[in-house]
Each structure stands twice: as C-alpha cells, then as structure tokens.
Amino acid sequence: MRTWAILLGGLLVWAGHFFALYGIGEFAGESAASRGAVLLLTASGLAADAVLAWRLLPLSRAGEFMRWRARVALGGLALSALAIVWQALPALIG
Known part of the structure; x- marks a missing residue:
C-alpha cells in the first residue's frame, strides 16, 4: 500500500487541484475572490508537490527497487506540477 501512495502521490495532488478548480469555476464565477482562491x-498544490519530492530524496539513495520507485514518483510529481500550473493559467492571466 505504501508503494502505491508513493507512486501516486503527485497524481493525487493533481486530481485534488483539478476538482477544486472545477468547483471554483462552476460556483464562484470570474470574480477577484475566485482568482485569489x-x-x-495553486500555490498549495505546488507546495504539496515540493514537500512530497523533498520526502522522496532519501529513497533515491536506497536499494534498486526504492530508487526506481522514487524516480517514477518524481516523474509523477513533475507531471503534477506542470499540470497544476497549466490548469491555473487561464484563471490567472484571463
């Protein structure tokens, strides 16, 4: 179970960010408060990704399976961070 949590941590952050943004867009409209939200x-999602990546650094120096798991998880975290920024751009620049 821990391996799945490590591998999917970034993707879970991304999913949470996506659903929260959908809720803001659906119910809050285009006000200044919704842009602030x-x-x-977005800042909290990126911070969560950064904390998860920081927690994975000791695993990248462990055994072969743990290194592989850390590398895959870091790739998922990088994808998550990119997707979080991409999803927030229309609300922040529009």
Whole structure:
C-alpha cells in the first residue's frame, strides 16, 4: 500500500487541484475572490508537490527497487506540477 501512495502521490495532488478548480469555476464565477482562491489553491498544490519530492530524496539513495520507485514518483510529481500550473493559467492571466 505504501508503494502505491508513493507512486501516486503527485497524481493525487493533481486530481485534488483539478476538482477544486472545477468547483471554483462552476460556483464562484470570474470574480477577484475566485482568482485569489485559484492562486492560493495553486500555490498549495505546488507546495504539496515540493514537500512530497523533498520526502522522496532519501529513497533515491536506497536499494534498486526504492530508487526506481522514487524516480517514477518524481516523474509523477513533475507531471503534477506542470499540470497544476497549466490548469491555473487561464484563471490567472484571463
């Protein structure tokens, strides 16, 4: 179970960010408060990705399977960070 949590951590952060942004877009409209909420949510999602990546660094020096698991998880975290920024851009620049 721990391996799945490590591998999918970044993707879970991304999914949470996506659903929260959908809720903001659906119910809050295009006000300044909703843009602030999007900014706060995006910053917290990126911070969560950074914390998860920082926690994975000791695993990258362990055995072969743990190194592989850490590399795959870091790839998922990088994808998550990119997707979080991409999803927030329309609300922040529009």
